[in-house]
Amino acid sequence: MKYVLLIPAMVIVGLFILWPLVEMIMLSFTKTNYITSEWVGLKNYERIFADLPFLRATGNSGIYFVMLIMMTVGAALTVVLLVCDQKKKWHDVMRIIVYVPTIAAGVIMTQVWKWIYHIEGPLNWFIGLFGIEPVRWVSYKLTGIFAVCSVVTISGFGGIVIILLAAVLSIDKDVYDAANIDGASRFQVKTRIILPTIAPMIFLMSLLAGIAAPQIFETIYVLAPYEHTSTMGWRIYLEAFIANRHGTAAAMSVVLMVLISGMTYARQRMSR
Amino acid sequence: MLMKKIGVFVFMVLLAGVVFAGSRGEDIPQRITVLMTPSAPTPTGFVLPEYTTVQFNKDFPNVEVVINYTPANVITEAMTTALAANDAPNVYFDFLGRVATYLVPEYALDLRGYVRDLKMYYDGVLDPFKRGEAILGLPGLGGAQGMAVNMTMMREIGFTPKADWTTEEFLQMCELVKQKYSGEKWGTGMFAANQSGDYLINNWFAAVGAKYYAPGDYSKTAIAQTGGAKVYELFQTMAKRGYIRADAAIQTDDDYVLDWANGKLGATAFFVPWFAPYFGVIAEQGNVTKEHLALLDKAKEANPTMTLTNLYQAGKVPYPFDIKMLPFPRGAGVTKVPTYTSIAAFVVHKTGTEADKWGARFAEYMNDAKSQTEQSVGGVFPNRRDARLVSEDPLIAEVQSVLANNGVVDQGGSNVFFQATRVLHYPILQKVLDLKITPEAAIKEYEAALNKVLADY
Numbered sequence: 001m002k003y004v005l006l007i008p009a010m011v012i013v014g015l016f017i018l019w020p021l022v023e024m025i026m027l028s029f030t031k032t033n034y035i036t037s038e039w040v041g042l043k044n045y046e047r048i049f050a051d052l053p054f055l056r057a058t059g060n061s062g063i064y065f066v067m068l069i070m071m072t073v074g075a076a077l078t079v080v081l082l083v084c085d086q087k088k089k090w091h092d093v094m095r096i097i098v099y100v101p102t103i104a105a106g107v108i109m110t111q112v113w114k115w116i117y118h119i120e121g122p123l124n125w126f127i128g129l130f131g132i133e134p135v136r137w138v139s140y141k142l143t144g145i146f147a148v149c150s151v152v153t154i155s156g157f158g159g160i161v162i163i164l165l166a167a168v169l170s171i172d173k174d175v176y177d178a179a180n181i182d183g184a185s186r187f188q189v190k191t192r193i194i195l196p197t198i199a200p201m202i203f204l205m206s207l208l209a210g211i212a213a214p215q216i217f218e219t220i221y222v223l224a225p226y227e228h229t230s231t232m233g234w235r236i237y238l239e240a241f242i243a244n245r246h247g248t249a250a251a252m253s254v255v256l257m258v259l260i261s262g263m264t265y266a267r268q269r270m271s272r
Numbered sequence: 273m274l275m276k277k278i279g280v281f282v283f284m285v286l287l288a289g290v291v292f293a294g295s296r297g298e299d300i301p302q303r304i305t306v307l308m309t310p311s312a313p314t315p316t317g318f319v320l321p322e323y324t325t326v327q328f329n330k331d332f333p334n335v336e337v338v339i340n341y342t343p344a345n346v347i348t349e350a351m352t353t354a355l356a357a358n359d360a361p362n363v364y365f366d367f368l369g370r371v372a373t374y375l376v377p378e379y380a381l382d383l384r385g386y387v388r389d390l391k392m393y394y395d396g397v398l399d400p401f402k403r404g405e406a407i408l409g410l411p412g413l414g415g416a417q418g419m420a421v422n423m424t425m426m427r428e429i430g431f432t433p434k435a436d437w438t439t440e441e442f443l444q445m446c447e448l449v450k451q452k453y454s455g456e457k458w459g460t461g462m463f464a465a466n467q468s469g470d471y472l473i474n475n476w477f478a479a480v481g482a483k484y485y486a487p488g489d490y491s492k493t494a495i496a497q498t499g500g501a502k503v504y505e506l507f508q509t510m511a512k513r514g515y516i517r518a519d520a521a522i523q524t525d526d527d528y529v530l531d532w533a534n535g536k537l538g539a540t541a542f543f544v545p546w547f548a549p550y551f552g553v554i555a556e557q558g559n560v561t562k563e564h565l566a567l568l569d570k571a572k573e574a575n576p577t578m579t580l581t582n583l584y585q586a587g588k589v590p591y592p593f594d595i596k597m598l599p600f601p602r603g604a605g606v607t608k609v610p611t612y613t614s615i616a617a618f619v620v621h622k623t624g625t626e627a628d629k630w631g632a633r634f635a636e637y638m639n640d641a642k643s644q645t646e647q648s649v650g651g652v653f654p655n656r657r658d659a660r661l662v663s664e665d666p667l668i669a670e671v672q673s674v675l676a677n678n679g680v681v682d683q684g685g686s687n688v689f690f691q692a693t694r695v696l697h698y699p700i701l702q703k704v705l706d707l708k709i710t711p712e713a714a715i716k717e718y719e720a721a722l723n724k725v726l727a728d729y
Contacts, residue, residue: 034355035379053699119518138522139706224522225465227699241349242467242695243725244373246356 021257027250034246044251053227054252057235061214061259063145064231071153072209073202076160081190084168091165099158106155110222113151117223138224145229151219156212160205167198207267211260232256303336304630307350307361310341312549315585318646320638327637328630335630345468348691360621362631365638368400369471369685369694371409371617375401376688380408381622386632389640389656397655400686401617410639412616413652417472418674419600420542422535424593428452433539435598435677439479439506442539442601446515449538455514461528461540462507462520464701467694469525471612471683472541474697476503478610478681480603484722490684492726496719502603504704504711511705521705534559535593543614544597544651544667551591552581564589585650587665597670599678610679611671689729696721 028045031038048054076098083094101109116123117137124134138144171194179189195202215233225234232252240249306321313319325337340361342350348370354360360379364371374380383390384407390398393411401409421433429448433441446459462473477484477495480502486494510516517523517531532540533550555564564580567589571578583589600609618639620631637643644659651668654661661668684690700718703709709717 033373034352035374035376136519136706139519139708226522226702238695241352243692244348244352245692246352 024250024253024257027247028254030247032246033244040247044248045255047248048251048255051248053230054232054235054239056227057230057232058214058255060141060145060228060230061232063142064149064213064216065210067145067149068152068213069206069210071149072157072160073206075153076157076164076205077202079157079161080164080168081194084165084190084194085186091169095158095162095165098161101154102156102158104155106218107222109155110151110219113147113154114223117147138226138229141228144224144226148216148219148224148229151223152212152216155219156209160209163205164198164201167201168194171197203270204267207263211263214256214259232259302332302334302626303338304362304627304634306337306339306363306365306634307342307347307354308339308363308365309344309347312581314646314649315582315587316646316649318649320643320647323643323646324634324638327640328634331633332630337634362621362623362627363634363638364619364621365412365616365635368411368615368617369683369690371619372400372686372688373691374619374621375403375408375686377403377406377408379619379621381620381628381632382406382408383410383620383632383635386620386629387636389636392641392656392658394655394657408619410618410635411655412618412639413644413647413654414613414615415543415545415652416611416613416671416675416680417475417541417543418597418611418671419539420532420544420547421539421596421598422532422537422593423596425449425457425535425538427594429538433596433598437598437601439601439603443509443513443515445538446510447513450514457536457538458517458531459515459538460510461523461531461537462510462516462705463523463525463528464521464698464705465524465527467698469528470694470697471614472525472528473701474683475541475600475609475612475681476506479503479600479606480506481606484681484683487682490687490689490726493719493722495722496715500718501711501715504714506603507701507704508707508711511707516705521702530554533592539598541600541612544665544671547591547595547667548581548584551584552579554592555580559592561592564592595667597667597674599674608678610681611674612681612683613675615685687729689726692725692728693722696725 029039029041031040031044079094079098083090115121118124119134119136123137128134135143137147175193175197176189179193184192214231216231217233217237220229220231220234230238233256236249236252236256239245239252308321311320321339325339328337329335340350344367347366351360351364351370351374364374384405387407387410390407397411398407401407401411426433426445429445429452431445431448433445442459449457449459463469464473477500480499482498482500482503483494507516511518511520528537528540529542529546529550530553531537532542533547533554554560560580564583568578568580568583571583571588580589584591599611602609618635620628620635622628623631639656641656641658644654644656645662648654648659648661649663651663651665651671653672684693697718700709700714700721704711704714
């Protein structure tokens with residue numbers, strides 16, 4: 001009977017997850033514009049591994065992976081450690097402040113940041129006060145990726161703050177009491193007790209942030225539609241919907257899926 | 273407990289039944305779908321989809337017409353999604369460059385024997401739609417772009433542009449704009465955020481004498497051999513001297529047209545029918561004089577739905593600044609600069625059912641003599657013997673003159689590969705405008721990218 005009860009769930013998973021997945025893999029072996037299709041074997045894979053824009057997007061995705069983890073988790077952790085020993089009302093205030101950008105429309109948020117990073121925008125005005133020449137923020141690889149990451153961070157780190165703060169608040173009060181009796185300073189409490197205790201959660205948040213990195217799309221679309229800032233997700237969109245090469249786009253998607261699956265597997269192995 | 277499990281199971285089965293219930297046994301509705309960009313009324317109040325549907329339903333009163341209006345910048349995505357879902361529209365009406373992807377026998381209906389007035393089209397205008405003997409689509413109305421010069425600004429800077437102006441003179445104009453407005457306005461507009469609107473920029477290749485293809489040969493590009501690097505030199509000169517926006521590389525065509533409509537650009541490539549809508553947009557954003565608003569209020573007393581776009585189109589309110597349409601400036605040794613023409617096109621999806629006849633008839637009415645004549649008020653040119661150009665706009669006459677004296681630029685727009693080639697330029701153009709690549713390296717990169725795609729077709 002217990003297996004029979006699994007049938008509805010298996011049907012839904014099969015129809016909406018496994019079937020599209022198999023279709024995507026099959027598509028990656030064809031040359032198609034959805035009007036005509038031709039089986040090309042591994043040619044799409046040969047093509048994408050010789051395709052410089054895709055290879056650049058893959059390399060960029062690695063940079064995004066590292067930068068996004070550092071920025072989102074770093075920012076979230078800083079906020080959490082600053083407010084965790086404050087009164088409850090400050091926790092609530094901080095939760096609201098950091099979560100507002102998350103519920104705002106991403107495209108509009110990015111449009112605002114486009115203005116901030118403009119060559120004549122407020123950021124360049126600000127650095128100009130210190131005698132620094134205006135920077136074309138999104139026109140260069142590292143500053144461009146930094147600009148994209150900063151928008152993604154502002155838009156998304158609120159959720160991480162809430163989760164990490166909950167993890168900190170769930171630590172048994174007796175542990176703090178014991179630390180106080182032993183004469184631990186507030187700094188020591190944070191670095192020797194809180195951080196090690198919530199380390200598994202920090203690790204999980206880091207991987208979730210990292211996994212999202214190769215799939216960043218709307219921020220690039222609005223803020224920095226450059227090859228030097230492109231992610232694998234952006235490249236797949238261009239290949240499928242602009243260049244109309246759905247077979248190679250599917251092959252790119254399979255590569256992305258394998259990379260993300262690898263990261264997820266690594267997370268599971270490391271968290272054991 | 274067992275009963276609870278059984279209850280949950282039955283509930284899930286029922287839920288699945290509701291979700292996946294089909295319409296088996298129900299009558300299949302008689303319906304055709306049309307995919308097109310949003311259609312605004314002409315100054316005389318003619319609305320193309322409404323007119324076509326009325327005509328169509330006289331012949332087929334029991335066939336429902338479903339029109340899916342989709343903005344131009346995402347219509348390719350909509351078409352791709354529809355194809356992937358095996359739900360292609362019966363009629364797709366759009367810019368030829370995008371429609372050309374579907375002008376293949378596997379997709380398109382051969383309109384011979386379906387469309388009754390094929391003989392009314394001018395000689396040769398159906399040629400781009402022919403594959404062998406088959407006619408796989410219809411040409412809609414066409415427009416031509418010219419260099420739209422802000423004459424109010426020209427008077428302010430003391431520059432008189434001529435019909436045979438050179439690129440050197442164009443740069444002089446840009447310098448005068450820079451001196452007069454010191455970074456608030458620019459000589460011209462550039463953009464490279466994506467491929468949308470690329471024809472506005474790509475026409476500059478013709479200004480330096482470069483050609484995308486040797487006549488009739490679409491197997492490889494001629495862009496590098498015919499001096500394409502010179503256009504990148506020109507762009508980089510403009511970028512270095514501050515004649516264009518500093519962030520031109522990440523500007524979109526929407527940014528460009530609004531800059532122009534806001535009077536911030538000296539001269540840029542533009543289509544006359546775009547003037548009124550974009551002046552309407554900036555008026556809605558608050559950039560409008562009190563006099564124009566007073567005229568709008570007065571017009572609204574007679575017709576509350578009236579907008580400034582309507583009034584601009586009808587010529588009842590003057591444009592915010594004076595305009596003159598000229599050819600692109602000529603580079604050294606160039607005697608004529610052909611201009612880019614944008615043609616609308618129809619393709620009817622071949623289904624092997626009765627819907628083929630309906631789709632073809634809908635396309636026929638959409639492009640008939642009355643439709644073309646009515647739409648030509650907005651400044652687009654008919655291509656049928658039984659239609660006439662009724663526009664009295666002097667700017668249209670100026671564009672016609674540009675076209676007659678300089679000819680048409682060929683970017684391979686009616687070929688199936690065209691859409692795939694469009695995506696190649698803007699990443700290179702971004703590097704050019706940001707001064708991160710030499711003109712020679714850029715044109716070699718563009719040539720290689722074009723030839724790689726052409727080899728696929």
